[in-house]
Amino acid sequence: MDFTLTAEQQMLSDSVARFIQNEYDFETRTRLVAAGDDDAANWRTFAENGWLAVSSPEELGGFGGSPIETAIISEQFGRGLVIEPWLGCAVLATQLLLASGDTAAQAEWMPGLCDGSRRLAVAWSEKEARGVPHVVAVRADGDARLTGRKTLVLGGVGADAYLVTARVDGEIDARGGIGLFLVKAGAQGLQVTPTPLQDGSAVAALTLDAVAARRLAGDGLAALEQALAHAVCALCAELVGGMERAIEISADYLRTRQQFGVTIGSFQSLQHRIADMSAEMELARSMLFAALASLENDDPADRGPVLSGAKALIVSAARSICGQAIQLHGGIGMTEECAIGHYFKRAIVADALFGGRTLHDAICAEALQAELTQAAA
Amino acid sequence: MDFTLTAEQQMLSDSVARFIQNEYDFETRTRLVAAGDDDAANWRTFAENGWLAVSSPEELGGFGGSPIETAIISEQFGRGLVIEPWLGCAVLATQLLLASGDTAAQAEWMPGLCDGSRRLAVAWSEKEARGVPHVVAVRADGDARLTGRKTLVLGGVGADAYLVTARVDGEIDARGGIGLFLVKAGAQGLQVTPTPLQDGSAVAALTLDAVAARRLAGDGLAALEQALAHAVCALCAELVGGMERAIEISADYLRTRQQFGVTIGSFQSLQHRIADMSAEMELARSMLFAALASLENDDPADRGPVLSGAKALIVSAARSICGQAIQLHGGIGMTEECAIGHYFKRAIVADALFGGRTLHDAICAEALQAELTQAAA
Amino acid sequence: MDFQPDPTLEAFRETVRAFLRDNLPDDLVQQTIAMVSPRDAIIQWQRILTAQGWGAPYWAKEHGGTGWTVEQQLVFDEECARVGAPTLEGFAHKLLGPVLNQFATPEQWETHVPLIMKGERHWCQGFSEPGSGSDLASLRTRAELRGDRYVVNGQKIWTSLAHRADWIFLLARTNADAKKQAGISFLLIDMKTPGITVRPIISIDGAHHLNEVFFDEVEVPAGNLIGEEGAGWGITKFLLNNEHATTADLPVLKAYLARMKTLASSLKIGNTPLVERADFAVQIARFEAELRAVAMMVQRSAAFHGDQGHYAHALGSMLKLRATDLQQRMTVFLVEMLGDDGALVAPDEGKGLTSEMFFRRAATIYGGSNEVQRGIVAKLMFGF
């Protein structure tokens, strides 16, 4: 293991940080949110800088980076509260396409995903999935026509096509019988409803009524689980960046805000609070590293509880730290025009993405039970 | 509801407080612990002051008080970290005898319990009970001869007889088939092993090998659950007293201890800490009142989750507050000769008595599930 | 001390229930948990209450109130919240009202209270300023006596509902030379007076509750001063001391728990309702237990009503610490329970819960921040 960024990684990190600083300050972001959509120009910038292709294999037009490069970008995006569908399109959809092993679909879509000219989004979640990828009620009939409803489709507004999980067989929560399908935007029977998130970004709900689709090759559920593992790591990296920035903003505020004739940073109770917040953030960052190590090294079967543990711990840390950051700001922290509350909003939304804390705790507990039962046998 | 002590209650509280102050200071207590046994003279004092009979019915030689009077005494005993078997003998055993409804046994034993000349102890817990009263492996044969092992018998050293739960029928965790038996000290086949607790008090483990016993009338399990409800309230009251005293001792220390040229009570972070400890203690005290209200007013079937919730919350508060009280003392708090650590020890022991936090949380959760299932049906 | 249920209180509860059953119009019933009701609903409901003789449920009989005990007031609040009755105009009833009853001249009282009872005069509170949050006594808004009028200049901030209030009660500095607290006075001002500008502040729940209020040469009749000049700080302490049992928001906490139970039954993972999972059930059960303790702490605090002693005051601060913390944890968990819907601005289920959760972040800031409360507890209980 090596915790120091390589020269290339440092350059990547610096270039994203520069973009945030110069082209994505809080006022700019506020205007984007008010406009109700992300900015096509920004997506072009992402593509031109190679960020959209950073962790895709070279033979498919990518730069062959690892999840670490994705995490480096995500962390900076988290600092900037970027609302573009990086997580949904550039991470989740791209990784799902790669994991599917459907070489025809890859050949068709990867170039456009890498150069930013086209976007794919993943429609996997449903009302009663709550983060469990094999809870699927959307049905595919024998002609690969899909019917049902998908929620929380990240990057679903304006996507050119959707990767959709649908059930070809079995009960709603059976692990088997799930296929991965490609649905073109504008397909007959497909209704895409933009649903704004609390954090200012826009996702979509999909209603499918016998929509024509093409089934992709390979094990759809396994591919989705692989892609979700990447997405969870990217989200965790984003939250670590967000917490770090929220602490910096709070420290700046403590240095300037005066009460009782002194800066409030001179109060020991607030000094100790921000120290505890920092310690919690560094623990979360350490957890992110553990998740990345597991994603790189472990069998898919083993890394489930590691990633679930990371999601649970890091989201909890983000909610706690960003909530306290509001508290350190007092009244001003409660306003829409102050950046700090938006870090908290993102942390709240993050819990709902890819399954909440209670689910991930339960996944870890079940893995522990399996381990000990096996050891006893 | 009335939160003000009546004149009689105030007198009772004052008289116990006076006893602690004058005859049970920390040095005296330390000598008692070192001697390895409680003090017969103290027990006589308890009896002479009527404390042992305070919540027993008048027709059986008691003063007809409610659980509130028991709680008043327990709170003061908690402040003084009293090691005499008040909880085991004067509360649990007396209440079990009363709840059993066996009038012959009551007539035989109550006078001696009230005047302090005799002691009963309850042997209900077992290694695998962990607070669940109907987990009973000790067996009673057709001749009421008991065989098996009981743990954590409060007041079990020097008791004149034992009230023992034993299984006459069914599996180890069946709710039915449990009888309540009276076993005389010195009975053949009975081995009483003193087992010192972490907090300096002495309990006993009982090994029974075909010990002759007399089965008491009534539903043994229901009587035990009733008696345990009283004991849980008394223990909670004791812990509230203990927390309150631990906070007072810590505040005194903060006022006197000098570091960096000032008393450490001038540090804001420690001021805020002790304020939070106080708030947690007052919440625990409120919870105690809720438990007492439930014990007085609710059906036994309804008060289970109330008392479990109280046990879980109050023990957790006690561990947290008394642990922080050590921290406020620094190194000196880690020493056997400093009182503060002993409040923490009692809080740790309290979790093990009558079932731990995890069990009581689970009882509350199961009650909630039953409530919602019933509502849905 | 006893914990016997009070039969007269239970009878009172039945009376309130019956009244609500018979008198609360269906179109006034609100679905959201805690938000302030629309102005019209408040007015209409106030008239109904006044007609019943319940127009001032928190005040003594001598002041035209119901003369209910604190326990009765809690029952009234709880029953109203349970059926979704409109909120009362809290500034008038819980904050300004007791101040008028205690400190106003008969003329002042006659000017304002009848309008409160009719529901026709709504108030807001002008305490905080941009530079004076936790350090309230450092406020800088000036009220200068010129002849028979005070001329007010300055700025207030975080003024809840200023945009729909008719009048404001505020603190202003009438003596620049006096030491911090000593120069502060308590004034009532008609919001229609020239020179007042209200500017909205959008809070993180996306809603408009809060405002900035600017005062530019605002002329106020000298008769609108409550108490003596310079007595404002004492009046404020009196007012804030009445506030703690209210900041606990017990009826709202109970509504949160009820909502958790509903959601636990209706929401599912696959085919399994959340409540059947031990992991969800244990968290809700813990909230239920903690809420039981907070509810009893509210009763204890309420039983001290009027007592200005150290312990009573400190207990109020401790209640604020614990209740606001619980409000925040419960609302975060409620949003967590919503699953995907918890991320949405306009969810299928749980509408209003995310707003509620964001809004609750302010609970540890307003009414004296929790840091200030800890300082109060440390001082009152231990002399630090």
Added chain:
Amino acid sequence: MDFQPDPTLEAFRETVRAFLRDNLPDDLVQQTIAMVSPRDAIIQWQRILTAQGWGAPYWAKEHGGTGWTVEQQLVFDEECARVGAPTLEGFAHKLLGPVLNQFATPEQWETHVPLIMKGERHWCQGFSEPGSGSDLASLRTRAELRGDRYVVNGQKIWTSLAHRADWIFLLARTNADAKKQAGISFLLIDMKTPGITVRPIISIDGAHHLNEVFFDEVEVPAGNLIGEEGAGWGITKFLLNNEHATTADLPVLKAYLARMKTLASSLKIGNTPLVERADFAVQIARFEAELRAVAMMVQRSAAFHGDQGHYAHALGSMLKLRATDLQQRMTVFLVEMLGDDGALVAPDEGKGLTSEMFFRRAATIYGGSNEVQRGIVAKLMFGF
């Protein structure tokens, strides 16, 4: 940055395992989790290590150490803890050793280090005094130079293992006129020197680890001064900075987790092992996850080894905050798992766990209290 496993490190782990398999005598294996081993066991084990060339596993080759990387050292500690090898004499290896390597004269080094490598000289640390806990620089023990000797008078407290130590390294004030930190020097003293009295302190786990040490006209050769007169504070900062990755006690945390898993399988309610209950399983699983994060934080902190920069130093303090908190929560839960046995001094199961739990209350006090660490973090990270 990469998280590839290092094959040479895995090979090293195999080497350590093989060594332990072949060389750790059965009678030296200890069952308790974290306690310091008996003196004889330490000596015997030190000899075995030295014979292997591993007599100083934490030092650079130039100082006679193994020259292992920090990662290798962590592997070594972890493998030793896993099989229950005796502890090393930590004061010598982790605290004094690096100081001698950095600041001692060649003569001083030759006097002490070979005896450390033979296991024949055990040390204790004389920093804290009754009036100087968190405020270490206020210490009052005096060392007065008279001719070629320092004469030491004063008192130390919380001196771990002083009763079995051969020598003590301590801080004393050599210049009463200098400002607080400036007058402090670092001395080595033979515990057999006349005038030294050791008085036991029994700690709340009922055991004797701690002591008071009194110095009454204790004569110490001037050659026992490390560094310059007055350089003691700088040496102390160097020493404490090396301490954080150690205070995390990662191998011990891992042993706690292993113990939880064992107990979860072996202990039952009725016929049901605890692990089959979701309520126990989820708590252990959470500890496992948090421990994974702490373990990675230890690696990160260790990778800064030698870096005296602000961030590296602050990260060490943050690690101390999080790891000691975890130690306390894990041990309290372990005792909770024991059920009835958790209340007993001599339980059937879980012997030593309650002692361990009580002892861990000190983890947030020693090595710079957690309050001091928070102050350090606030200062280094934010300039407060």
